[in-house]
Amino acid sequence: MFEHDFLALFPEIFLINATIILLIYGVVFSTSKKYDYPPLVCNVSWLGLLSVLITILLLASSTPLTVANLFYNNLIIDHFTYFCQIFLLVSTASTIVMCLGYFKEESLNAFESIILILLSTCSMLFMISAYDLIAMYLAIELQSLCFYVIAASKRDSEFSTEAGLKYFILGAFSSGILLFGCSMIYGFTGVTNFEELAKIFTGYEITLFGAQSSGIFMGILFIAVGFLFKITAVPFHMWAPDVYEGSPTLVTAFFSIAPKISILANMVRVFIYSFYDPTWQQLFFFCSIASMILGALAAMAQNKVKRLLAYSSIGHVGYLFIGFSCGTIEGIQSLLIGVFIYVLMTINVFAIVLALRQNRFKYIADLGALAKTNPILAITLSITMFSYAGIPPLAGFCSKFYLFFAALGCGAYLLALIGVVTSVISCFYYIRFVKIMYFDTPKKWILYKPMDREKSLLLAITLFLISFFFLYPSPLFLVSHQMALSLCL
Amino acid sequence: MVATATMVGAIMGLSCQFYSNAVRKLPLMRHPWEHVLAIGLGAGFGNAVASWEVRLQEDLDKKLSEVQTANNKRYIGTMRAVED
Numbered sequence: 170m171f172e173h174d175f176l177a178l179f180p181e182i183f184l185i186n187a188t189i190i191l192l193i194y195g196v197v198f199s200t201s202k203k204y205d206y207p208p209l210v211c212n213v214s215w216l217g218l219l220s221v222l223i224t225i226l227l228l229a230s231s232t233p234l235t236v237a238n239l240f241y242n243n244l245i246i247d248h249f250t251y252f253c254q255i256f257l258l259v260s261t262a263s264t265i266v267m268c269l270g271y272f273k274e275e276s277l278n279a280f281e282s283i284i285l286i287l288l289s290t291c292s293m294l295f296m297i298s299a300y301d302l303i304a305m306y307l308a309i310e311l312q313s314l315c316f317y318v319i320a321a322s323k324r325d326s327e328f329s330t331e332a333g334l335k336y337f338i339l340g341a342f343s344s345g346i347l348l349f350g351c352s353m354i355y356g357f358t359g360v361t362n363f364e365e366l367a368k369i370f371t372g373y374e375i376t377l378f379g380a381q382s383s384g385i386f387m388g389i390l391f392i393a394v395g396f397l398f399k400i401t402a403v404p405f406h407m408w409a410p411d412v413y414e415g416s417p418t419l420v421t422a423f424f425s426i427a428p429k430i431s432i433l434a435n436m437v438r439v440f441i442y443s444f445y446d447p448t449w450q451q452l453f454f455f456c457s458i459a460s461m462i463l464g465a466l467a468a469m470a471q472n473k474v475k476r477l478l479a480y481s482s483i484g485h486v487g488y489l490f491i492g493f494s495c496g497t498i499e500g501i502q503s504l505l506i507g508v509f510i511y512v513l514m515t516i517n518v519f520a521i522v523l524a525l526r527q528n529r530f531k532y533i534a535d536l537g538a539l540a541k542t543n544p545i546l547a548i549t550l551s552i553t554m555f556s557y558a559g560i561p562p563l564a565g566f567c568s569k570f571y572l573f574f575a576a577l578g579c580g581a582y583l584l585a586l587i588g589v590v591t592s593v594i595s596c597f598y599y600i601r602f603v604k605i606m607y608f609d610t611p612k613k614w615i616l617y618k619p620m621d622r623e624k625s626l627l628l629a630i631t632l633f634l635i636s637f638f639f640l641y642p643s644p645l646f647l648v649s650h651q652m653a654l655s656l657c658l
Numbered sequence: 659m660v661a662t663a664t665m666v667g668a669i670m671g672l673s674c675q676f677y678s679n680a681v682r683k684l685p686l687m688r689h690p691w692e693h694v695l696a697i698g699l700g701a702g703f704g705n706a707v708a709s710w711e712v713r714l715q716e717d718l719d720k721k722l723s724e725v726q727t728a729n730n731k732r733y734i735g736t737m738r739a740v741e742d
Contacts, residue, residue: 543681545677545681619682619683619684622682625677625678625679626678628677628678628681629673629674629675629681630674632677633674633677647711647714647715648714651717651718651721654718654722654725
């Protein structure tokens with residue numbers, strides 16, 4: 170039995186081994202006097218990308234199992250985990266592609282950043298397939314530990330160090346709350362496995378305290394708070410703008426993309442599969458509304474690009490929570506479609522930000538000359554911003570449309586209404602990019618350097634997917650439907 | 659179906675390569691072998707997505723019919739018993 174468990178986890182095991190080998194390679198050769206202390210960041214980046222691509226191939230080549238419980242019910246593999254893991258790996262590969270030229274431009278010789286990205290990807294893979302509170306906590310903690318270090322990876326920058334420290338202190342606090350919630354659930358039910366918990370919460374199995382005891386409710390509340398902190402939902406978002414701004418841009422891109430997939434996948438598994446109950450649904454209703462409103466209003470006052478994108482990310486978490494708090498199959502389906510489109514748009518916008526980074530691009534006003542010096546990049550950024558704002562027929566509109574439709578389907582009219590209103594408000598700051606690029610006279614003329622080939626190809630693929638998604642959405646619909654069914658049935 | 663998927667995929671691949679050159683301010687036809695590679699990759703990707711969609715649809719229909727059968731057994735069977 171154990172042999173089959175290891176076989177089923179072969180892609181994860183491969184990625185962990187590849188990461189360890191890359192770490193040894195980096196440590197041994199970068200400190201070698203014989204080779205004159207070579208900067209290995211470029212080699213490690215390419216090898217890391219290769220490892221992720223091989224992991225994707227290993228995962229995709231195996232036929233998805235209907236359902237398999239591994240390591241004494243600690244992990245699960247089904248259609249939901251299969252597609253989420255592939256999606257996570259593709260987004261990690263995109264992040265590494267974005268950073269291939271970054272280290273050289275920033276004169277940053279930190280191959281450890283790539284190792285940490287790979288290590289956190291491994292933990293996120295485990296987080297997606299976690300089927301037990303202990304396995305879940307361990308995966309989240311490993312991911313968080315990597316993130317604390319990676320946020321402070323630019324050691325000579327005060328902002329980066331501050332971001333790392335801030336993230337570490339607040340993250341450790343939220344991990345403590347999450348662990349406290351897990352221990353309360355264990356104390357009141359005597360089980361940690363999601364399946365056993367689901368049986369208790371549906372009334373299939375009776376416990377001494379009953380499924381409705383206040384202790385269990387407090388446990389769920391603490392777990393929810395821990396998750397809300399990790400995913401930057403209001404009112405636990407306060408760390409996000411500072412950490413996103415202070416961290417190196419590559420790290421900000423990674424923070425905005427990969428953890429959203431893994432944490433939402435884990436939240437769906439925990440709250441919709443195990444703890445399904447209308448009481449926590451109200452909590453997520455509130456968080457969704459608060460995130461949408463704060464994301465829309467706070468972003469209007471921002472002048473720095475990374476801070477604006479941080480608030481935009483908070484707003485989008487609010488939109489994604491619409492699907493999540495519905496708790497229906499349509500809700501989960503719309504959430505998955507929403508995450509996919511959000512990740513596409515974020516990869517696109519961060520590829521542009523990283524491409525312009527070499528010109529010390531920091532403020533939105535620095536974009537003034539872009540439409541004159543590189544009109545194609547300006548059009549790309551405009552299309553992405555229109556998509557973020559939810560203007561038809563771009564992918565962002567489709568994402569919001571399905572989310573609002575799911576809310577209407579489950580009777581959450583207020584959520585849909587607030588979603589529409591905040592979308593209209595958010596148009597103001599997204600379209601401000603277009604106004605600055607096309608209608609304002611630039612304060613200073615910047616001659617933007619041409620970007621590298623990898624970034625341009627990444628931009629091309631994401632741009633085509635954003636622009637033409639509405640013509641051919643059926644594969645994504647089918648996948649998301651299958652994922653939602655495998656979770657709910 | 660196959661021809662359409664191949665053609666659309668090839669056009670998308672070629673467009674990606676054109677875009678990549680244009681955004682870097684290079685001549686559009688720079689390194690023509692890259693265009694051929696992009697067309698090939700695009701065509702392959704288009705076909706793969708089309709066949710994947712068919713397989714997904716079959717899997718989903720099978721799953722939905724299983725669910726429907728299970729539900730019918732559960733409820734309609736009970737109702738008949740009450741009628742009898």
